[in-house]
Amino acid sequence: ELPVINNFVLNGPTVDVHAAEEFVHQAMEIIMDEAVRKSTDVKEKVCEWRSPEQLKELLDLELRDEGEPEAKILQRCSEAIRYSIKTGHPHFFNQLYAGMEPYSMVASFIIEATKTSLYTYEVAPVFTLMEEAVLRKMIEMVGWKEGGDGIFNPGGSMSNMYAVNLARYRYCRDIKMNGLFAAPRMVILTSQECHYSISKAAALLGIGTKNVYVVPSDKRGKMIPSALEDQIKRAKSEGAVPFMVNATAGTTVLGAFDPIDEIADICEKYDLWLHVDACWGGAALMSNKHKHLLNGIHRVNSMAWNPHKMMMASLQCSAFLVRDKTSLLQHCHSAQASYLFQQDKFYDVSYDTGDKSVQCSRKPDAFKFWLMWKALGTTEMEQRVDRALALARYLAQEINKREGFQLLMEPEFANVCFWYIPPSLRNLPAGPELWEKLHTVAPVVKERMMKKGSMMVGYQTHRDKPNFFRMVVISPQVSREDLDFALDEIQHLGKDL
Numbered sequence: 001e002l003p004v005i006n007n008f009v010l011n012g013p014t015v016d017v018h019a020a021e022e023f024v025h026q027a028m029e030i031i032m033d034e035a036v037r038k039s040t041d042v043k044e045k046v047c048e049w050r051s052p053e054q055l056k057e058l059l060d061l062e063l064r065d066e067g068e069p070e071a072k073i074l075q076r077c078s079e080a081i082r083y084s085i086k087t088g089h090p091h092f093f094n095q096l097y098a099g100m101e102p103y104s105m106v107a108s109f110i111i112e113a114t115k116t117s118l119y120t121y122e123v124a125p126v127f128t129l130m131e132e133a134v135l136r137k138m139i140e141m142v143g144w145k146e147g148g149d150g151i152f153n154p155g156g157s158m159s160n161m162y163a164v165n166l167a168r169y170r171y172c173r174d175i176k177m178n179g180l181f182a183a184p185r186m187v188i189l190t191s192q193e194c195h196y197s198i199s200k201a202a203a204l205l206g207i208g209t210k211n212v213y214v215v216p217s218d219k220r221g222k223m224i225p226s227a228l229e230d231q232i233k234r235a236k237s238e239g240a241v242p243f244m245v246n247a248t249a250g251t252t253v254l255g256a257f258d259p260i261d262e263i264a265d266i267c268e269k270y271d272l273w274l275h276v277d278a279c280w281g282g283a284a285l286m287s288n289k290h291k292h293l294l295n296g297i298h299r300v301n302s303m304a305w306n307p308h309k310m311m312m313a314s315l316q317c318s319a320f321l322v323r324d325k326t327s328l329l330q331h332c333h334s335a336q337a338s339y340l341f342q343q344d345k346f347y348d349v350s351y352d353t354g355d356k357s358v359q360c361s362r363k364p365d366a367f368k369f370w371l372m373w374k375a376l377g378t379t380e381m382e383q384r385v386d387r388a389l390a391l392a393r394y395l396a397q398e399i400n401k402r403e404g405f406q407l408l409m410e411p412e413f414a415n416v417c418f419w420y421i422p423p424s425l426r427n428l429p430a431g432p433e434l435w436e437k438l439h440t441v442a443p444v445v446k447e448r449m450m451k452k453g454s455m456m457v458g459y460q461t462h463r464d465k466p467n468f469f470r471m472v473v474i475s476p477q478v479s480r481e482d483l484d485f486a487l488d489e490i491q492h493l494g495k496d497l
Contacts, residue, residue, distance in 0.1 A: 023070055030077050039086040040100045040477060045453030046089045048082055055083060090475065090482045091455035096252070096280050099475025101312040103375040104368035108314045111368075117361045118152075119340055119354025121347060127364030128351055134366040134373070138305065139321055141285045143298035149329050150321040151356050152365045156279035157197035159304035159320035160246070162329075162358075164188065164201040166302060166322060167244035167273035169332040176332065180206045187235040188212045190246040191223035193256060195277055198246050211240070220409060221256030223247060229266050244273040249294050249303075250281020253462055253470060254408075255415030257281055261296030268299075276303040279318065281413060283310035286378065287385040293413070307369045310388060310414065310474050311381060317365045329356040384476055388414050392473045395483045402487060408468055416471045417462075420445065420490050422497040439466035445494040454489055 002011045038044050050058060059079060068076075086092060088100035116124045118131065135150040142148075153159045168175060174182050186207055190198045192214045199209045213235060216227045228245065235242045245267050247258040260276060267274040276297060282305030284290040285297070297303065301323055308317040322329060334355040341352055354362065373381065392414040399405040399418050404426060408417035419438060428434040442459035449455050458470045471486065 023073075026070075026074055027077055030074060030081070034078060034081045036088075036100065036105075039081070040088045040090070042090045042482070044086070044089070046091050046456050047085045047450055047453050049450045049453060050083060058083065085456065088475075088477075090478050091486065093471045093473065093486060094456040094458045096309045096472055097312070097315060097474070098472070099312050099477050101314060101372060103372040104313040104317070107368040107371040111364055116364065118364045119352070119357075119360065119362060121349075121351035122345070124364060127367050128353060130370045131353070131364065131366035132351075134370050135319065135321065137373070138319055142303065142321060144321075144323045145298075146323075147325060148321055148323045149325070149327070149356075150319055151329060151353070152362075153318050153320055153357075154316050154359075154363070154365075156195070156277065156304050156306045156318050157200065159279070159306075159318055160195065160197045160275070160277055161201040161204060162320045163246070163273075163275035163302045163304065163322075164198070164205055164207070164244060165358075166328055166332055167275065168205070168207070170273060170328065171241070171243040173331075185238075185240040186211060187240045187242045188244050188246060189215055189228060189231050189235075189242055189272075191215050191217045191248060191251075191258060193217045193221045193223075193251040193254065194246055194248050195252055195279070198277075213242075217256070220412070221251050221254035223258040223263065225259060225262040225266060228263060232266070232270055232272070242270065242272060244275060247274065247276045247300075248281075249276050249278035249284070249297070250413050252280065253415065253460060254417060255280070255411060255413030257293045257412060259296075260294060260300065264296050264299040273302070274300045276300045279304050279306040280309050282306070283385050284413070286311070286382050287389075288382065289386055290389060307372075310385060311369070311372070312384070312474060312476075313365075313368045313372055316363075317368045319366075319369075333358050387476060388474050391478060391480070391483060392416050394480060395471060395473060395487075398483065398487060402491075404491065405487065408462070408465065414473045416473065417468050418471070419466070419468045420494050422494050424497065435466045441494055441497050442467040442469055444497060445469075445490055448493040449489065452493070455486055457486065457490070 002009050087095070087098060092098050116127065118124045118127055121128045131152060139148045139150065153162065168186065172183050188198065188202060188207065188211065190212060199212050202209050202212045213231045215223050215231050217223055232242050245263060247260055247263050249257050249260070264274055278294065281293060282303065284293045303321050304318065305321065306318045307313040308315045336355065341349070341355055343349060392411050395416045396407060396411050399407050399416070404421045404423065406419045406421060408419070420441060421438060422441060425434060425437055446457070446459055449457070459467050460470060461467055469490065473483070
């Protein structure tokens with residue numbers, strides 16, 4: 001007689017494995033056709049715009065007691081793809097990521113299929129070794145001769161938070177056990193162009209956003225070293241303790257690179273932790289031609305670098321690297337969970353790297369970069385960076401040639417920032433009236449391009465400047481014709497304004 005417990009007859013699995021396999025197979029066909037092939041086809045739309053209200057109705061979001069038939073679920077898969085933004089499309093220039101990268105995409109599929117978590121060698125033997133290999137290679141590119149340590153995180157904001165936590169731990173180890181009560185008022189210094197994750201880190205870690213001292217940048221968006229020193233002196237004169245400087249290599253809007261060498265001199269003078277947020281600009285290290293943008297990077301204490309940006313790895317793929325061989329990451333974050341990190345295991349427990357992380361479950365994101373690097377090699381990845389920056393130069397030259405287009409500044413990286421000035425505004429003298437009217441142009445052009453589905457380009461203000469477009473060139477699938485199309489389309493959509 002079969003055992004019955006809590007009204008369940010315990011007689012083997014209740015899931016039909018063959019049916020599950022068939023469903024996955026059918027779903028993969030939809031993914032290949034609609035999310036891979038169509039989403040990268042220049043003749044297809046970038047987006048199928050619907051308002052939130054319309055989309056709620058179309059997607060039928062309500063979750064019910066009874067399940068739906070598989071044909072319906074496959075339709076739902078199709079709808080999810082159809083109404084999502086096609087970020088792999090050659091006319092998607094909206095973010096600091098773009099394009100379809102086949103090797104890292106396949107790695108992502110494998111990660112989902114193997115369904116493991118990267119805390120111990122026990123449950124993730126392959127991916128543990130791959131993460132170590134990728135980190136070692138990235139550290140070599142940074143130029144830390146004595147080596148270092150690192151970890152892959154769910155996004156660059158998280159990596160920047162790690163840097164703040166590690167810098168504070170190095171300065172005051174008691175904080176880990178005693179909390180903030182034993183600490184003086186501590187100050188982070190960062191440029192006015194930095195990513196907002198620095199102030200979020202200060203809020204999350206109890207440092208306080210008022211204790212993030214903003215250092216002025218020059219008109220190209222680079223931190224001014226003398227102004228940094230002034231802010232350090234100011235903090236000290238107030239009785240506060242500056243403990244960390246955050247420099248940026250490739251700012252979000254302008255793509256500016258802070259002068260790392262000069263900042264490193266100041267950090268050494270005052271014994272401050274120097275972190276570089278190179279989430280965007282780290283890719284320049286792959287290029288012999290462009291790595292000068294990060295001169296001095298070998299001197300920093302830590303850096304964040306996102307291969308999911310210019311290197312095009314599938315989201316997310318974000319590394320945090322630290323120039324340390326004393327297991328600082330481990331000491332700072334470890335909680336020594338006895339059910340995961342037993343010290344009497346039958347293998348070398350130094351491969352159980354999970355205690356370096358503030359997470360428990362962690363995706364093996366490094367595999368995406370590893371498989372891609374294996375497939376392309378360093379040479380091809382270098383060419384990818386060089387080509388992206390050459391395309392950005394081409395775009396800037398075209399903008400300079402065209403009537404009604406004006407660069408904010410010559411680009412240093414792959415961010416090309418410019419205004420489109422419609423014919424009706426071209427005879428107005430530079431001044432408040434022109435800026436006020438020009439400020440309204442980009443939002444309308446953006447609305448029109450999204451409702452048409454023809455392309456996506458970001459816009460924003462910067463300091464006192466009216467709204468301008470920020471086009472980001474990354475993908476090797478983007479051709480010169482695609483850039484010409486983008487400028488033609490902006491002109492076409494905005495010429496009547």
